[in-house]
Amino acid sequence: MPFDPGRVDCWIFDLDYTLYPPACGLFGQIDQRMGQFIANLLGCDATEARRVQKMYFHDHGTTLAGLMHYHSIDPREFLDFVHDVDMSVLAQAPRLAERIAALPGRRLIFTNGDKPYAERVLSALGLDGLFEGMWDVIAMDYKPKPEPSAYHGLIEAFGFDPEHAVFVEDSARNLPPAKALGMQTVWIDCASEWGDRAKDDAAIDLVIDDLPQWLDSLARERALG
Numbered sequence: 001m002p003f004d005p006g007r008v009d010c011w012i013f014d015l016d017y018t019l020y021p022p023a024c025g026l027f028g029q030i031d032q033r034m035g036q037f038i039a040n041l042l043g044c045d046a047t048e049a050r051r052v053q054k055m056y057f058h059d060h061g062t063t064l065a066g067l068m069h070y071h072s073i074d075p076r077e078f079l080d081f082v083h084d085v086d087m088s089v090l091a092q093a094p095r096l097a098e099r100i101a102a103l104p105g106r107r108l109i110f111t112n113g114d115k116p117y118a119e120r121v122l123s124a125l126g127l128d129g130l131f132e133g134m135w136d137v138i139a140m141d142y143k144p145k146p147e148p149s150a151y152h153g154l155i156e157a158f159g160f161d162p163e164h165a166v167f168v169e170d171s172a173r174n175l176p177p178a179k180a181l182g183m184q185t186v187w188i189d190c191a192s193e194w195g196d197r198a199k200d201d202a203a204i205d206l207v208i209d210d211l212p213q214w215l216d217s218l219a220r221e222r223a224l225g
Contacts, residue, residue: 002206005218012110093212094126100215114136115134146177
């Protein structure tokens with residue numbers, strides 16, 4: 001089915017690699033710190049730490065979920081460590097802010113990160129105050145996307161009709177659960193290393209590669225009536 005913006009009264013956005021591009025290097029800092037956390041935990045070298053990190057990410061949705069499953073770590077300790085990063089690599093995004101503010105209906109963040117980190121990202125981008133609410137990995141009880149419970153929890157917490165919602169996300173594997181619940185889905189193909197892993201074309205209504213440009217096109221369509 002082609003994407004139909006006229007059906008949407010709830011706009012749901014992922015955070016990392018969705019509201020900012022991979023090129024800025026922010027998530028690269030987090031990736032490095034995840035490796036360092038694992039190396040410290042297991043007493044291994046960087047090569048082994050990266051192997052474990054990516055194995056947990058692919059098998060459990062996030063590195064954190066794998067660490068909790070196999071090592072019973074304190075998730076808050078992990079999140080505080082890996083999110084201790086330099087936000088100055090992010091640039092203010094006034095065009096994106098204007099377009100998000102103009103979207104008709106509700107606006108939410110749905111992220112496998114935690115709320116304190118996400119709020120820092122939104123502030124650095126100049127997008128703070130534009131979203132009604134956020135569903136983060138803590139609210140998900142550390143069962144991250146693409147776990148179906150994360151999506152059910154989001155819908156229950158904010159009380160929207162998934163048939164009138166759209167989910168915009170850079171990780172293709174996180175779209176099928178949203179599609180199964182009736183949401184429209186937009187995949188941002190930002191050419192990231194893992195963005196197309198487990199991609200299911202049947203679960204994607206629209207593919208874009210530039211979020212501000214897409215939102216510009218929606219604004220033009222609304223202006224034309």
